[in-house]
Amino acid sequence: MRQTWSSRFACVLACLVCVAIAPQRAGAKLRVIATTSDVAAVLEAVGGERIDLTTLAKGYMNPHYLEAKPSYVAKLRRADALAYNGLQLEIGWLPLILEGARNRKIVVGAAGHVQMSRGLEILEIPEGAVTREMGDIHPEGNPHYTLDPRNVVRMARTAEEVLSQIDPDGAATYAKNRAAFASDMQTAIARWEERMRPYRGGEVVCYHKQWEYLLHWLGIEPVAYVESKPGIPASPRHLEQLARMMKERRIPVLLASSFDGNIEHLNRLAAGAGTRVLVLPAAVGGEEGLETPLAYFDFIVDTLAQAFQGAGAP
Amino acid sequence: MNRRIHMSAIALLLLSVGERVVHAQTEGTATATGISRDFNPAISLNALFLLAGFPGWSDAVDRAEGLESGARLQEAELQFSAAVDPYTSADFIFSFEDGELGIEEGYVTSNVLPHGVGLRAGQMFVPLGHENTLHTHQLPFIQRSLFGGAVFGEALSEFGAEVSWLPATPWFLELRGAAYNGDDALFDGAGDWDLAYLTGVDALWDVSEEATFSLGADYLAGPNGNGTPDDTAWSQLFSVVARYKWRSARRLRSRGYELLAEYQFAQRGAPTGTPADIARGFYALGKLQFARRWWVQGRFDLLDPSAETSTKRGAVMLAFVPSEFGALRFQTAVVDAPSDTYAELQLQYNFTLGSHPAHAY
Numbered sequence: 001m002r003q004t005w006s007s008r009f010a011c012v013l014a015c016l017v018c019v020a021i022a023p024q025r026a027g028a029k030l031r032v033i034a035t036t037s038d039v040a041a042v043l044e045a046v047g048g049e050r051i052d053l054t055t056l057a058k059g060y061m062n063p064h065y066l067e068a069k070p071s072y073v074a075k076l077r078r079a080d081a082l083a084y085n086g087l088q089l090e091i092g093w094l095p096l097i098l099e100g101a102r103n104r105k106i107v108v109g110a111a112g113h114v115q116m117s118r119g120l121e122i123l124e125i126p127e128g129a130v131t132r133e134m135g136d137i138h139p140e141g142n143p144h145y146t147l148d149p150r151n152v153v154r155m156a157r158t159a160e161e162v163l164s165q166i167d168p169d170g171a172a173t174y175a176k177n178r179a180a181f182a183s184d185m186q187t188a189i190a191r192w193e194e195r196m197r198p199y200r201g202g203e204v205v206c207y208h209k210q211w212e213y214l215l216h217w218l219g220i221e222p223v224a225y226v227e228s229k230p231g232i233p234a235s236p237r238h239l240e241q242l243a244r245m246m247k248e249r250r251i252p253v254l255l256a257s258s259f260d261g262n263i264e265h266l267n268r269l270a271a272g273a274g275t276r277v278l279v280l281p282a283a284v285g286g287e288e289g290l291e292t293p294l295a296y297f298d299f300i301v302d303t304l305a306q307a308f309q310g311a312g313a314p
Numbered sequence: 315m316n317r318r319i320h321m322s323a324i325a326l327l328l329l330s331v332g333e334r335v336v337h338a339q340t341e342g343t344a345t346a347t348g349i350s351r352d353f354n355p356a357i358s359l360n361a362l363f364l365l366a367g368f369p370g371w372s373d374a375v376d377r378a379e380g381l382e383s384g385a386r387l388q389e390a391e392l393q394f395s396a397a398v399d400p401y402t403s404a405d406f407i408f409s410f411e412d413g414e415l416g417i418e419e420g421y422v423t424s425n426v427l428p429h430g431v432g433l434r435a436g437q438m439f440v441p442l443g444h445e446n447t448l449h450t451h452q453l454p455f456i457q458r459s460l461f462g463g464a465v466f467g468e469a470l471s472e473f474g475a476e477v478s479w480l481p482a483t484p485w486f487l488e489l490r491g492a493a494y495n496g497d498d499a500l501f502d503g504a505g506d507w508d509l510a511y512l513t514g515v516d517a518l519w520d521v522s523e524e525a526t527f528s529l530g531a532d533y534l535a536g537p538n539g540n541g542t543p544d545d546t547a548w549s550q551l552f553s554v555v556a557r558y559k560w561r562s563a564r565r566l567r568s569r570g571y572e573l574l575a576e577y578q579f580a581q582r583g584a585p586t587g588t589p590a591d592i593a594r595g596f597y598a599l600g601k602l603q604f605a606r607r608w609w610v611q612g613r614f615d616l617l618d619p620s621a622e623t624s625t626k627r628g629a630v631m632l633a634f635v636p637s638e639f640g641a642l643r644f645q646t647a648v649v650d651a652p653s654d655t656y657a658e659l660q661l662q663y664n665f666t667l668g669s670h671p672a673h674a675y
Binding site: 071073078092100104 | 423432482561675
């Protein structure tokens with residue numbers, strides 16, 4: 001019996017060794033991990049059929065607060081590339097799983113380690129000392145840059161460069177996919193800008209410092225936040241002042257995302273001021289049917305335009 | 315104690331070197347070696363303030379359990395973490411407790427070897443089960459389990475080398491082996507080169523997008539001083555852990571729960587024919603986050619469940635967590651010990667300064 005168990009153990013161990021050291025079969029798809037659904041959407045558009053894509057934070061998950069699940073470590077262990085948002089959006093979990101994965105293809109400095117924010121204009125980089133007294137502040141700047149569709153087009157260029165470097169045989173495909181994606185997006189961006197043109201210069205209140213890139217692109221100003229500091233729930237006094245300000249300035253829209261606080265609470269806050277609460281999906285895939293950047297921004301722009309129009313804005 | 319004194323000196327040396335670096339920067343005397351804050355390690359401090367009371371307190375309990383009522387600094391931990399070079403990183407964790415500065419862990423790690431192999435060497439918490447890998451500020455309750463407290467006091471920490479392997483499997487699987495000096499009292503009296511050896515495995519599966527189930531087992535054994543040249547006596551430790559964890563995908567920040575159970579066993583062996591010292595422990599705990607800033611938790615804890623000297627403890631905790639960097643925790647417990655039955659009331663403020671690495675899952 002003892003020999004039987006020893007033999008079984010040896011067989012299992014031998015199988016694991018084979019799995020661990022077996023070379024990847026020729027012609028296999030690139031295994032790419034995207035930390036967020038926005039990053040994944042760009043990679044999917046550029047990589048197409050040549051990549052096997054896994055998304056860690058789905059569009060309905062708050063990427064700040066994912067946990068470093070060992071199952072993510074197992075995914076990263078077998079990856080050819082890791083593409084992430086960066087600017088410390090994933091600081092609470094990505095370093096742990098990246099270190100745990102022990103994968104030389106995706107460690108910092110490797111070709112497969114891709115921070116998608118590179119080359120982009122980053123907003124709200126703090127000046128001077130940064131302390132936790134300021135709330136959940138990001139020392140490298142606001143990380144929600146994927147909410148500007150022009151950045152999404154630039155990210156596609158990064159995706160093409162990286163995928164072509166790792167998989168030179170697919171370079172022509174990646175270039176073709178990127179060009180088609182960029183063309184579709186540029187056409188749509190012109191349409192979205194036209195749709196929102198009447199509302200440039202408008203004012204909104206936001207729950208969290210999440211929508212800066214979207215509003216910056218559309219020329220709309222976020223004049224206040226429900227959170228008293230980033231990531232810190234508001235005090236009753238702050239809410240009282242906010243409600244008064246929204247009423248005085250006739251703020252048409254309060255922007256929140258689906259994982260921001262208690263929506264009923266926001267509705268009560270806004271009701272007295274005549275402000276409409278818009279709860280928008282924070283990322284591609286945040287709601288069913290919004291699985292591509294085109295569909296996502298179509299929905300966001302359309303919903304915003306309707307809200308401004310309904311509020312009597314020009 | 316000697317190690318504590320030595321490590322205090324090392325810590326002071328590190329701090330004084332840090333001070334010199336700061337002076338160099340402020341005086342603009344950076345040298346060609348490139349002294350710069352850019353390469354400073356991440357530094358953090360965890361502190362635990364504790365207010366404790368024991369209704370029905372007796373001196374017998376005081377002596378038996380080593381508990382203290384009143385307010386005090388339960389512990390402060392200072393951690394330094396940085397990459398040494400592209401191949402290795404290092405972590406050092408010093409603790410200040412009961413007026414003494416000591417080292418809890420100080421190790422180097424290499425995770426860039428091929429085929430998912432990882433290496434770690436230095437002074438470290440032995441990865442024996444779940445609880446033993448946790449520092450005091452990470453403990454789910456204010457004290458360690460009855461077994462952990464009785465057998466190790468703090469966590470079992472040893473100097474040694476660990477090798478672990480992560481096969482490229484679709485689920486998480488880690489196999490590990492290690493050799494340690496065997497400095498703990500469990501191995502006292504063994505020769506200088508009589509090492510303690512560990513083997514262990516951890517596996518985790520995604521039950522769904524929101525839930526995971528994990529199993530782990532570890533076995534540590536090494537000779538102790540009870541034996542003779544012809545009849546070696548071994549100390550053996552064993553732990554098995556099962557854990558189920560759920561977190562809402564749409565409300566990651568405010569809804570989750572966890573169920574965890576761990577069985578622990580320790581035996582300090584003796585020569586043939588002499589009874590060994592044996593301790594067994596078991597605890598099961600549950601944690602529920604019911605709002606963004608609120609947790610409620612419970613733990614049932616047993617030490618030597620089958621012996622006449624069995625001790626039981628039931629604890630309930632309410633935690634208010636205003637941010638990721640601070641928590642106020644109130645715990646009440648009833649302890650049924652051989653000498654007495656008594657209650658514990660404790661209030662702890664647990665906070666972090668600086669750049670502290672994220673905690674493992």
